[in-house]
Amino acid sequence: MGILSRLLRLCKADVHGVMDQMEDKELLLKQYLREMEENLSQKKDQLNQTDRIIRQVTGDLDLHREELRRLETDLDLCLGKGKDDIARMLIRKRRTIEGGADMIAQRLDRLKTEKRFLQETLDRQLLQYEELKVKVAGLCRRPEGNPLSAIGSPEDHLPAWKSPTDEEVELELLQRKASLQQGGVP
Numbered sequence: 001m002g003i004l005s006r007l008l009r010l011c012k013a014d015v016h017g018v019m020d021q022m023e024d025k026e027l028l029l030k031q032y033l034r035e036m037e038e039n040l041s042q043k044k045d046q047l048n049q050t051d052r053i054i055r056q057v058t059g060d061l062d063l064h065r066e067e068l069r070r071l072e073t074d075l076d077l078c079l080g081k082g083k084d085d086i087a088r089m090l091i092r093k094r095r096t097i098e099g100g101a102d103m104i105a106q107r108l109d110r111l112k113t114e115k116r117f118l119q120e121t122l123d124r125q126l127l128q129y130e131e132l133k134v135k136v137a138g139l140c141r142r143p144e145g146n147p148l149s150a151i152g153s154p155e156d157h158l159p160a161w162k163s164p165t166d167e168e169v170e171l172e173l174l175q176r177k178a179s180l181q182q183g184g185v186p
Contacts, residue, residue: 029136036129043122050115057108064101068094 071094078087 026140029139033129033133033136036125036132040122040125040129043118043125047115047118047122050111050118054108054111054115057104057111061101061104061108064097064104067097068101071097 071090075087075090075094078084078090
């Protein structure tokens, strides 16, 4: 049994080695970046949706508080006029609306906590994405097996090549002539 299991393990390792060679590392890294980008986009959408819900719930809470202010005014009026029946009805209504406003305020607090958590997570993941993006760009630029690949190509360090203007050529010519007339080496 030992020889058979070792042979099976060898075959599995060989298959994994072949698969590793077949995979294009650059393509896989770029695919991972695309997946991260999509995930970040979904998180941004979720954050925006949470923001919209917070605005809506805040508006609902403001409406409840405005209704409570109106009820207080009406209640004061009823008490001043001796209308106890109407005052009782307004007190019931006020208490019901207060309970609803408290529930809305609690929901608003939970939503704000959720938004903070989402924002922190998104910021952290955006930073990781940007760092990985830079690393992948560096890896994809260098061909493997090239001893100079660690240095990079000259294009990585120099601005794009451009032909000198006629004025630049003329200026250098004048400078060299002046240097020769002074007895110096250009």
